[in-house]
Amino acid sequence: MTATDTHRAIDAVWRIESPKLIAGLARIVRDVGVAEDLAQDALVAALEQWPQSGVPDNPGAWLMAAAKHRAIDHFRRNTRLERKHEELGREGVIQKIGAREVRAGEGQMKDLEAAFDDDVGDDLLRLMFVACHPVLSTEARVALTLRLLGGLTTDEIARAFLVPEPTVAQRIVRAKRTLAEACVPFEVPRGDELAARLSSVLAVIYLVFNEGYAATAGDDWMRPSLCEEALRLGRVLAELAPQEPEVHGLVALMEIQASRSRARVGPSGEPILLNDQNRAHWDQLLIRRGLAALERAEKLRAEKLGGRTRRADNLDSERSSVAQGPYALQAAIAYSAGNGLAAHRHALRFACPAHTVTCCGIESRRCRRDGVRSSRGPEARRCADFFRLT
DSSP states (O other), X not given: OOHHHHHHHHHHHHHHHHHHHHHHHHHHHOOHHHHHHHHHXXXXXXXXXXXXXXXXXXXXXXXXXXXXXXXXXXXXXHHHHHHXXXXXXXXXXXHXXXXXXXXXXXXXXXXXXXXXXXXXXXHHHHHHHHXXXXXXXXXXXXXXXXXXXXXXXXXXXXXXXXXXXXXXXXXXXXXXXXXHHTTOOSSOOOTHHHHHHXXXXXXXXXXXXXXXXXXXXXXXXXXXXXXXXXXHHHHHHHHHSTTOHHHHHXXXXXXXHHTTGGGSBOTTSOBOOGGGSOGGGSOHHHHHHHHHHHHHHHHHHHHXXXXXXXXXXXXXXXXXXXXXXXXXXXXXXXXXXXXXXXXXXXXXXXXXXXXXXXXXXXXXXXHHHTTOOBOOSHHHHHHHHHHTTO
C-alpha cells in the first residue's frame, strides 16, 4: 500500500470512527473541546505510524486505544499540576493532599479504562444533544455537528456552505467555549426537556439536508455531499433513538426527497421541477427505505396513542393533530406528490386528519380534483415552504 493509499484509508477510518472517539472521551473529560483535541492526537499518531507499519486489521480499535492512552496522560498531567499548586499554597499538608490526589487520579484512570469498554451508542446520542444544544446559535450547532459527528474538516464545512474557513473555525471555537462556560451536562435530556431538545437535533440535521437539496448560495442547485451527510446522521440517530416517531419521520422525508436527486438537475446544471422529472431516474431503494421509515414512525405513533391502529376514515381531527408530526407529515406528502393518485390516497392515513390533506399550490388543485379538501393555517404554510424544494 502506497503512502497515498494509506492516507486515504486514514481519512475514511477517521470519518467513521471520530464521532465514537470524541463521544467516549467527552463522557469522561466532560469537555467537548478537550475530547476533540485528544481524538485529534490519536489521529496524528495514526498519520505518523500507519504509513510505516501499515493500516491495522482493526483501525477503529487502534484509534480507540491511542485515544485512551492520551486521555490517561491528560489526567496524569492534570493531577501532577494540581498537586504542584497545592504544594505551593499549602506546604503544611502536602503529604495528605498529595496522597488524596494520587488516589483520585488513579480512580479516574480506572474509570476511564472501564468506560472505553462500554457501548458507545449512548455516548453518540449524548454528543448529538450537546452539539445541538439551544445555548448555541443555529450556525454554531450546524458547524459543530458536522465537525464532531460528521467528521468533516473546517475547510470541508466552509466549502459546503460557501463561507470563509476562518468564519467556520471561529464558530466552532466559540461553540465549544460556550458549552464549557455554560457547563452543559454530557447527557441525554429526560422528561419534558427531551422533546424540545430532540426537536433541536432534528432541525439541525434537516437544515444540513436542505442546504444540500436546495442550496441557498452559489451557482449549484444542489450539494449532494451535504444531503448524504444529513442522511447518514439521520440514520445514526434512528439507530440511537429507535422509539422516537419523528426521528423516523425525518429519515423518511430525507430518503424520499433524496431519491429524486439525480432527476432534479439537467445536463447543464439547470433545475428540473417535479412534474418534468424523469421518474426512471428516481432511486427506488431510497423510496422503499423512506416508506419503511414512514411505516415505522406511524407504528410508534399509534403505540404512543394507546396501541390502537390509526385509520383515516374514523380518526377525529383532534387526536390526529396530536399524533401527526411535521416531518412524517411532509414525508407522506412528498411521496404522494410524486407518485400519482394511488400513492396520494395511500399517504392519506399518514398525513390527513379527518379526510383533510395539508397541501398547497398545484397539489391543492389535485386534491380538489380527487375530492379531498385542502387545509389552511400553519400546516399549509409549512407545506408551501416544503413544496418549493420539491
